[in-house]
Amino acid sequence: MRRGKLRIYLGSAPGVGKTYAMLSEAHRRIERGTDCVVGFVEHHRRPRTEVMLHGLEMIPRREIAYRDSTFAEMDVDAILARRPVVALVDELAHTNIPGSRNAKRWQDVEELLQAGIDVVTTVNIQHLESLGDVVETITGVRQRETVPDEVVRRADQIELVDMSPQALRRRMAHGNIYKPDKVDAALSNYFRPGNLTALRELALLWTADRVDEYLREYRGEHNIRSTWQARERIVVGLTGGPEGRTLIRRAARLAEKGAGGEVLAVYIAASDGLSSASPKELAVQRTLVEDLGGTFHHVIGDDIPHALLEFARGVNATQIVLGVSRRRPWQYVFGRGVSSTVAVESGPDLDVHMVTHDAAAKGRGLPIARGARLGRSRRIWGWLTGVVGPALLTLLLSQVVPDLGLANDMLLFLTFTVAAALLGGLLPALASAAVGSLLLNYFFTHPLHQLTISDPRNIVAISIFVGVAVSVASVVDLAARRTHQAARLRAESEILSFLAGSVLRGENSLDALLERLRETFAMQSVALLERAGEVEPWTTAASVGNHPVTRPEDADVDMPIGENMALALSGRVLPAEDRRVLGAFAAQAAVVLDRQRLVDEAGKARELAEGNRIRTALLAAVSHDLRTPLAGIKASVTSLRSDDVEWSEEDKAELLEGIEDGADRLAALIGNLLDMSRLNTGVVVPLIRETDLDEVVPMALGGVPDDSVELDIPETLPMVAVDRGLLERVVANVVENAVKYSPDGQPVHVSASSLHDRVELRVVDRGPGVPDEAKDRIFEPFQRHGDAPRGAGVGLGLAVARGFTEAIGGTLTAEDTPGGGLTMVLTLLTTGDTPLVPPELPSSAIT
16 A cells, blocks of 8 residues: 655744645645545634635534543544545644543654545644754743654655744734734734744744755756756865864855855765875864764765765865865875865866965975884884894805806895895885995995996896886785774774773763773873863773873873863873774763763662652551541540540450550551661661570561461471571561451461471461562552552551661562462571670660
């Protein structure tokens, strides 16, 4: 089934005529024989809009009851059953009433499109999700109903419905939009000329971007390479040199002269990754471009002029801004340069601006020494092999084998040239070639011991030797540099893979990351510094190594991370080529620091939430569970003190019994609250002693009826290492809870058994039981499972029992009773390997 087409009338402000335009299109389509229905249109009692509904088939709305009111929403099912060719749906950003098929109307529209129904709809620019903050800043009104930009961008057609602010305000004053009693307030607030002008500009710019997307798609589909100057786009060619900032500012001024101008800065790097551009300078230029409202692009290309022109034509640019070449005059012998080549090959559709700057014609500076990539010892050995080696070879050939032949002599000298290139790079190899050619001329070509050559063939041989030596040295040096580059890139990829993996694994150890950074670059110390503002002092967020610095200015290497954070390294100065990996480490360090702080804040938030939950539950307990027995006591005491009624002895005894029961309930509730408070504050200090279960358990059953519990505690059980008082409280709370939920006539069974180095006490009831997902939750404070009556306590008994059990080194868990019910399993350690508390008792102990 084909997907329906979506047409959107996008309004710059309310009242510009979106709905009217949509209904006009519906009439035109019906006149052409198209099956068109009104799914939902809101005319807001505007006479002209209401008239346009005449003659259109309207799908009845679906009525939904919500909070004692009835609301009418679009009936998606009815439209799907009707299956028209076109459906009109007004107010795309509308939020449906709870109970509707979808939460938002644009989701309803998506269903219609999926069913193959074309939809014509309306939406205002202020309802786009991405513009919510901007619209609030302009109008002071936050739009609650929004639609994702992507939904609107996917539309097959978007038509802007616009009106000048003055015309819209006149429509408002004539009463064509709002009722007369609302006109004055609207004109002085939302519909002010400035607001309407800003909203109109937003709509025009957003629509222009959408039109630009259509244009790019069309040019790509039809393979159009020439520039269509529909909009000023200025491409700035950057080299990473100091002139880049001048070029960017000049391009920004050019863009300001044309409305809607756009600046795109592009840096083109060679595919082999070798570049003399300063990463720090490029970072500064990227920031400058973004601050001026432009975009920065990094492009790979060996032919810089061709790559620059391809990029410019690909983005449909109209102008290119380049700096005057930094070449010295004599360097133009090797070619006309990038700027001149771009100017010649740009064609008539691209204007090229050549901007002068302070670095023009001053040269590019010396290239980075290749030997800097090699160790000092290798360079020394390279020079020794290239210079001393040919001298020793000359001595050997002159004294030992003088008649070896010029060809063989050249091959031997060439061997030293290749060895010098392998060890020390290009410069020692060139020196070896020069020294070898002089020695061959002086010692092995006639006339001997003179720097002249009589035989022309020897001249050719010496020339070939020099050429081969230089060529071989260049190739060997290039291969060595490529090998070094490959090894470096492999190391970089491993480091970046480690950083990416740490992100995916969610690792939060900042010290481990900084230590890895210190080891990677062999630094003495690494510190992550931050400050609250530009004038505030630096503070150390984390550091590793010896004597970390406290200010970026004191570091050998500093890497800024935003405006108020920096990575400071001490130990040695790093080359520029290492700053890319250093930047990745810096970004990861900032992410890990933020993640640590978010985790800490989340933990504090959880603690606060738990504290709030406990306080709320405590308030509920105080307001009901504590007041209920107090009310009973108060009523009984008031009755006994009343002089109007003559109470019998039986009545008095019953009232006194009620007072005693209420006091017992209060004592139990307050005791549990105090115990829970002590557990939370950590002041419960158990006094571990050898204890016999058959002495403690019977004493813990004083609060339950005699016939409600069956005991099975063997006298042969081993002694357990517990706090006698805490164990008694644990057993009492667990048994009282079991008796509370046991059916009448079904006593709770309490039994104990010995298993290896522990003793298990099992409290078995035949009550309703607890599902598996709630077995841990019943041990949380203020939790009562199921339909427990409000007067049954505040839900602290089991929480206190588990807390005391853990304090004495035991465990308390819940299991299902075979045949129905719940079994509480209390596991205690025997005295075999458990250290006992010495007789000195701490003052804060609770027994």
